[in-house]
Amino acid sequence: MRLRLRTGKYQHRRRATGQQAPVPSSARAAPAGLQHPKIRVAIVAFGALAQGPPVGGAPIGAQAHEPLAGGQSPGSPLKVLPMDQSTARTRFHERLRVRFADTDAQGHVFFANYLTYFDEALSGYLVALGLPFSALKEHGYDLVYRHSQCEHVGRSFFGDELEVDARPERIGNTSITWGFAVYRDAGREIVARGALTCVTLDGATTIKARVPERLRAAIADFEPAPVDGL
Numbered sequence: 001m002r003l004r005l006r007t008g009k010y011q012h013r014r015r016a017t018g019q020q021a022p023v024p025s026s027a028r029a030a031p032a033g034l035q036h037p038k039i040r041v042a043i044v045a046f047g048a049l050a051q052g053p054p055v056g057g058a059p060i061g062a063q064a065h066e067p068l069a070g071g072q073s074p075g076s077p078l079k080v081l082p083m084d085q086s087t088a089r090t091r092f093h094e095r096l097r098v099r100f101a102d103t104d105a106q107g108h109v110f111f112a113n114y115l116t117y118f119d120e121a122l123s124g125y126l127v128a129l130g131l132p133f134s135a136l137k138e139h140g141y142d143l144v145y146r147h148s149q150c151e152h153v154g155r156s157f158f159g160d161e162l163e164v165d166a167r168p169e170r171i172g173n174t175s176i177t178w179g180f181a182v183y184r185d186a187g188r189e190i191v192a193r194g195a196l197t198c199v200t201l202d203g204a205t206t207i208k209a210r211v212p213e214r215l216r217a218a219i220a221d222f223e224p225a226p227v228d229g230l
Contacts, residue, residue: 090165091224092128094121098160108155114192115148118180121164122196125178129218140203141212146175147197154184154191161185168219171229174208175199 096117104110126132136143156162162182169179175197182192202209220230 090167091222092121092125092166094124094164094166096120096162096164098156098158098162100158103158108157109191111150111152114150114152114182114194115196117162117164117182117192118148118150118166118178118194118196121166121180122178122198125166129215129222131215131218136212136215137203139212139214141209141215142201142203142206143198144201145196146199148194149196150192150194152192154189156182156184156191162191163188167223168227169195171211171216171219171227173210176211 094117098109102109102113123133126136133143161184163185165181165183167179168176170177177195177197179195180193181190183190200209200211201207216230219227
């Protein structure tokens with residue numbers, strides 16, 4: 001009630017003196033067409049973002065990430081970009097054909113589908129090792145993705161035959177980083193490259209576990225070149 005009285009008194013005094021009510025700077029700056037209440041709220045919120053964080057605070061919208069092995073964080077690019085300037089073949093490659101459903105309105109493969117191609121190649125790699133996901137689960141382990149990265153350097157289209165080269169780039173205590181490169185079959189033209197980091201979990205507790213020795217041994221036997229961490 002006290003607040004209402006003060007507000008009413010202030011309004012009465014403004015009418016008597018001819019003073020204008022103070023207007024927020026964000027509202028003064030808005031064009032006449034942006035005076036809708038919801039739009040004004042959005043303008044004020046944008047102004048708060050533009051002013052930056054309070055003193056001593058983190059930027060608005062910033063998130064803290066747990067570092068990956070080697071000091072990397074999920075929000076920063078992986079240092080590993082394998083096979084990026086070479087057409088040399090890896091020991092394993094997955095052959096795929098671009099489906100119409102893989103493309104977007106621009107006619108080329110939708111960018112996020114290259115991560116799906118990486119996933120398919122990784123699944124095929126594990127099958128070639130004799131340790132598909134199902135076998136790992138039977139041995140009490142699971143693999144989950146911790147981080148992904150893809151750089152797009154070309155385009156592929158409906159009907160194209162692709163080859164996805166895959167190999168483990170680094171094996172840590174509980175994680176493996178796999179490198180990938182996607183080529184169009186004609187001339188081995190590279191269209192994408194990137195990496196996936198998998199974390200090994202205990203299948204019963206879902207707690208991080210050391211990469212199984214049988215998986216380490218299978219990779220060491222399969223790969224002709226040394227793998228970091230083995």
